[in-house]
Amino acid sequence: MMIWKFFWQALFFFSLIMFIVMFLKFTKEGYNDLKNIFRDHEK
Amino acid sequence: MTYIDFIIIACYLSLIFGVGIFTRNYVNGFSDFMVANRSVSLPLGVVTMLGTELGLITVMYNAQTGINGLFSSFHIGLAAFIVTLLIGLTGFVVVELRRLKVKSIPEYYNLRFGPRTRILGAVLLCLGGILNMGLFLKVGAIFIQSIFGIDSSSNLLTIIMLVLLILVLVYTISGGMLSVIVTDYIQYVVLSISFILCVFYSIKTLGWNNIFNSLEFIMKENNVDYNIDLIYNPVDKMGGAYISWQVVLGFVSAVIWPTSITRVLSIKSTSLVKKQYLWSSFSFLIRFIIPCFLGICAFVYFNGNTGDQSLALMPKFLAEILPVGILGIVVAGMLAAFMSTHDSYLLCWSTIITNDIIEPLYRRKISSDFKIFLTRIIIIILGVYIFYWGMFYEGSDAIWDYLGITGAIYFTGAISVVVLGLYWEKASSTGAVLSLLGGLSSIIGLEPVRNFIGLSIDNPAVIGIISLIFSISLMIIGSIIFPDKAKGLIK
Numbered sequence: 001m002m003i004w005k006f007f008w009q010a011l012f013f014f015s016l017i018m019f020i021v022m023f024l025k026f027t028k029e030g031y032n033d034l035k036n037i038f039r040d041h042e043k
Numbered sequence: 044m045t046y047i048d049f050i051i052i053a054c055y056l057s058l059i060f061g062v063g064i065f066t067r068n069y070v071n072g073f074s075d076f077m078v079a080n081r082s083v084s085l086p087l088g089v090v091t092m093l094g095t096e097l098g099l100i101t102v103m104y105n106a107q108t109g110i111n112g113l114f115s116s117f118h119i120g121l122a123a124f125i126v127t128l129l130i131g132l133t134g135f136v137v138v139e140l141r142r143l144k145v146k147s148i149p150e151y152y153n154l155r156f157g158p159r160t161r162i163l164g165a166v167l168l169c170l171g172g173i174l175n176m177g178l179f180l181k182v183g184a185i186f187i188q189s190i191f192g193i194d195s196s197s198n199l200l201t202i203i204m205l206v207l208l209i210l211v212l213v214y215t216i217s218g219g220m221l222s223v224i225v226t227d228y229i230q231y232v233v234l235s236i237s238f239i240l241c242v243f244y245s246i247k248t249l250g251w252n253n254i255f256n257s258l259e260f261i262m263k264e265n266n267v268d269y270n271i272d273l274i275y276n277p278v279d280k281m282g283g284a285y286i287s288w289q290v291v292l293g294f295v296s297a298v299i300w301p302t303s304i305t306r307v308l309s310i311k312s313t314s315l316v317k318k319q320y321l322w323s324s325f326s327f328l329i330r331f332i333i334p335c336f337l338g339i340c341a342f343v344y345f346n347g348n349t350g351d352q353s354l355a356l357m358p359k360f361l362a363e364i365l366p367v368g369i370l371g372i373v374v375a376g377m378l379a380a381f382m383s384t385h386d387s388y389l390l391c392w393s394t395i396i397t398n399d400i401i402e403p404l405y406r407r408k409i410s411s412d413f414k415i416f417l418t419r420i421i422i423i424i425l426g427v428y429i430f431y432w433g434m435f436y437e438g439s440d441a442i443w444d445y446l447g448i449t450g451a452i453y454f455t456g457a458i459s460v461v462v463l464g465l466y467w468e469k470a471s472s473t474g475a476v477l478s479l480l481g482g483l484s485s486i487i488g489l490e491p492v493r494n495f496i497g498l499s500i501d502n503p504a505v506i507g508i509i510s511l512i513f514s515i516s517l518m519i520i521g522s523i524i525f526p527d528k529a530k531g532l533i534k
Contacts (some may be wrong), residue, residue: 002493003170003320004114004115004272004275004276004277005114005255005275005309008114008117008275011120011121011144011328011332012117012336014077014328015120015325015332015333016242016333017330018325018328018329019235019238019329019333020239022089022093022322022325022329023232023235023239023325023389025086026086026089026090026231026236026322027090027231027232028088029084029207030087030090030231031228032086032087032210033084033087034224034225034228036084037087037224
């Protein structure tokens with residue numbers, strides 16, 4: 001039981017950290033890419 | 044909920060509505076409408092995939108899965124993560140599909156097996172997919188009802204759902220895929236902030252160690268003979284068949300399900316496909332683990348008193364623990380999630396009906412403008428259907444099981460047709476047709492159908508697995524007995 005319990009706890013924190021990393025990375029890069037898409041369409 | 048929360052929600056909905064109208068000017072043709080002219084970069088590909096897959100429906104059914112299966116249900120996210128990671132590392136199926144430059148899975152059927160398989164595949168895909176999204180509005184309604192404290196018999200609930208549906212229809216019809224990508228991006232940002240806040244306040248309210256201690260105490264208090272191991276151990280709690288089914292669903296969610304594969308087909312280049320899947324593997328993990336965790340927190344908060352309202356428990360919990368303003372952001376985020384799933388699904392099914400059923404049956408090239416017009420009409424018809432089905436369907440299966448089984452009508456057949464079609468040269472069009480038809484057998488897993496034919500089974504996953512094996516067998520046997528004269532239309 002303890003192995004599963006600690007494994008799920010570790011997995012939860014891993015998910016949360018990855019979520020925050022992805023949020024910071026892709027929010028910024030995605031915004032720049034969206035601007036590029038609209039600029040290309042206007043051209 | 045206070046007026047500050049309502050202002051935040053109203054501002055957000057206005058923003059989304061405005062974006063839908065704005066992107067209308069940027070649609071130049073059907074390819075723009077369906078796959079954004081394959082101009083999607085890696086960051087946007089990952090963001091929009093998460094924006095679509097992490098919908099309100101996902102949050103709600105995963106919270107329900109967390110309440111029913113407790114921490115052992117985390118294995119569903121783990122299975123999806125591992126499967127998607129392996130696909131990202133190997134490029135299995137997805138790289139080949141992107142290389143073929145098709146706009147949809149049925150278009151691939153056409154290349155590999157001919158128009159007969161394309162039309163049948165598209166019809167089954169739409170049947171499974173449209174049934175699948177039939178409960179979305181109902182689940183959304185339960186969320187709104189629980190978080191706003193609206194009486195379930197009130198007409199106000201119906202009016203709110205109708206307004207939300209009209210909002211989604213308007214901006215999906217207006218901008219197509221480009222509109223979906225822009226709104227998915229905004230919704231991703233709002234939903235991410237909401238999720239982080241929900242997790243923070245859940246842990247702050249309950250206490251990290253207390254979540255586990257209370258859960259063990261509640262389960263023992265309700266049943267002194269309860270084995271605490273069942274809270275955490277998925278093998279003991281769910282059984283091998285259920286876990287195997289989750290691995291299949293993980294593969295399907297990442298590779299076979301049209302709303303996911305559309306993102307791959309929209310991405311700029313073949314070289315980015317693997318990277319997209321590597322990042323998306325974390326998305327598939329997150330979309331299960333965090334809502335499951337919120338469901339478990341709700342279960343602990345209400346001392347395990349779920350009654351018959353396991354779906355409503357998580358929104359009720361959030362309404363009680365979140366402070367003023369934060370609740371408005373979270374509800375806006377959840378409504379964002381509700382709409383991002385709807386827009387992607389509506390666009391996906393409607394474009395497939397136009398591109399892979401109507402046009403091949405018409406046997407002539409339909410102009411890009413008329414295709415867009417047809418797609419918009421179909422989006423409205425689908426909107427009417429989901430409103431009707433969501434309000435009147437009476438099954439009581441867990442939402443995750445309902446989605447798995449309705450989706451299986453399409454994907455149990457599609458798995459063998461796509462995978463064997465790509466990697467087995469002898470796969471024939473007759474085998475493909477038989478396999479697709481074999482997938483229909485999974486409809487037996489739906490509760491009203493099971494009741495109608497008098498089939499008593501506790502675990503619909505068993506029916507899904509049997510149906511999958513049946514379809515693969517039909518594909519192999521059909522291909523061996525009825526081989527195609529011209530082997531492998533594509534190489």
